[in-house]
Amino acid sequence: MYDVIIIGAGPAGLSTAFWCDELGLDTLVLEQADEIGGQLPRVYNPIGNYLGLKTRNGKELLDLFASEVDDAEFDLWTQTSITSVDLKAKRVSLASGEVLQSIAIVIATGVRPRELGVPGEKEFAGKGMIESAARDRQLFAGKDVCVVGGGDAAVENALLLAEVCPTVTLVHRGKKLRARHEFKEKLQAVHCITVFTESVLTRIIGEGDVVAVEIQRKQGLKPFQMAVRGVLIRIGVEPFTELFRDQLETDEKGFLVVNGRQETNVPMVFGAGDVSSPVAATISGATGAGATAAKVIASRLNERG
Numbered sequence: 001m002y003d004v005i006i007i008g009a010g011p012a013g014l015s016t017a018f019w020c021d022e023l024g025l026d027t028l029v030l031e032q033a034d035e036i037g038g039q040l041p042r043v044y045n046p047i048g049n050y051l052g053l054k055t056r057n058g059k060e061l062l063d064l065f066a067s068e069v070d071d072a073e074f075d076l077w078t079q080t081s082i083t084s085v086d087l088k089a090k091r092v093s094l095a096s097g098e099v100l101q102s103i104a105i106v107i108a109t110g111v112r113p114r115e116l117g118v119p120g121e122k123e124f125a126g127k128g129m130i131e132s133a134a135r136d137r138q139l140f141a142g143k144d145v146c147v148v149g150g151g152d153a154a155v156e157n158a159l160l161l162a163e164v165c166p167t168v169t170l171v172h173r174g175k176k177l178r179a180r181h182e183f184k185e186k187l188q189a190v191h192c193i194t195v196f197t198e199s200v201l202t203r204i205i206g207e208g209d210v211v212a213v214e215i216q217r218k219q220g221l222k223p224f225q226m227a228v229r230g231v232l233i234r235i236g237v238e239p240f241t242e243l244f245r246d247q248l249e250t251d252e253k254g255f256l257v258v259n260g261r262q263e264t265n266v267p268m269v270f271g272a273g274d275v276s277s278p279v280a281a282t283i284s285g286a287t288g289a290g291a292t293a294a295k296v297i298a299s300r301l302n303e304r305g
């Protein structure tokens with residue numbers, strides 16, 4: 001029996017655990033991955049927007065977070081697969097057969113990149129599919145590449161690839177790019193980037209590695225093939241909420257709906273971090289939400305006496 005079970009060991013889950021520990025709550029963190037940190041190990045760009053700390057990448061920030069995990073007293077189980085959660089009863093069932101009980105549950109399960117769902121996307125993972133321009137661009141130097149998406153992440157990655165690739169084709173479904181003004185201005189000044197709006201990538205073609213993509217420009221027009229050696233997809237994220245969706249309120253995209261105290265509509269069930277932040281997903285937002293959830297839980301338990 002724990003006071004608090006936290007699901008997910010990214011910045012939000014870890015921050016919640018630190019605060020719960022500090023407030024004297026018996027706390028368990030359950031993480032499905034081998035390692036803690038959530039998205040942080042996949043952040044290859046420098047992090048300069050977490051107040052008071054500047055790191056070369058997410059891994060460096062994670063190392064700073066992790067150095068504190070050893071000193072803390074909460075329990076942390078990685079490689080833990082949850083089969084079901086009864087949010088009302090605060091019961092968590094694991095694939096191992098164990099059933100855990102707590103007074104409060106914090107859902108800090110974050111998000112994963114959305115997939116395009118086209119043929120070739122999975123098949124060519126690691127064979128021309130680019131995970132991150134910040135990490136991989138030298139591998140694609142001198143090669144033509146294609147980027148799918150129209151938001152900040154897609155345009156930022158296209159700009160990075162354009163530093164080393166002869167051509168970058170940016171394929172975006174909408175009429176206008178959604179990226180911030182600063183990125184769009186930079187885009188206009190880079191002549192090797194071609195933007196196809198109102199267009200969709202329909203297939204990734206390869207012979208061992210990626211050799212081409214099939215693109216459909218405007219509805220009704222015939223798709224055409226274009227030779228590229230790399231494809232990077234950045235079409236947003238989706239929350240990890242499948243386990244809970246039928247038990248609490250979510251928005252139309254599956255993000256948890258929480259109030260200013262990080263409470264969901266189920267008593268003593270909280271959401272923290274990206275899983276409940278459809279608008280602004282940030283490390284500082286995630287750690288702040290974790291702190292709020294922990295403090296609210298502590299005060300609720302205090303009231304109960």
Ligand SMILES: Cc1cc2nc3c(=O)[nH]c(=O)nc-3n(C[C@H](O)[C@H](O)[C@H](O)COP(=O)(O)OP(=O)(O)OC[C@H]3O[C@@H](n4cnc5c(N)ncnc54)[C@H](O)[C@@H]3O)c2cc1C
Binds near residue numbers: 012037
């Ligand atoms: C390329 C990139 C660059 C970024 N750059 C910045 C930046 O410069 N500044 C910034 O502030 N933010 C940045 N971010 C965003 C930032 O990383 C996220 O906002 C932050 O990681 C959110 O933390 P979180 O704990 O809410 O979720 P996550 O980091 O997604 O962690 C959630 C954790 O929950 C686990 N989990 C999910 N489902 C289950 C389950 N059923 N059982 C157990 N565990 C589960 C996941 O495995 C994961 O470890 C960037 C993100 C990316 C991908």
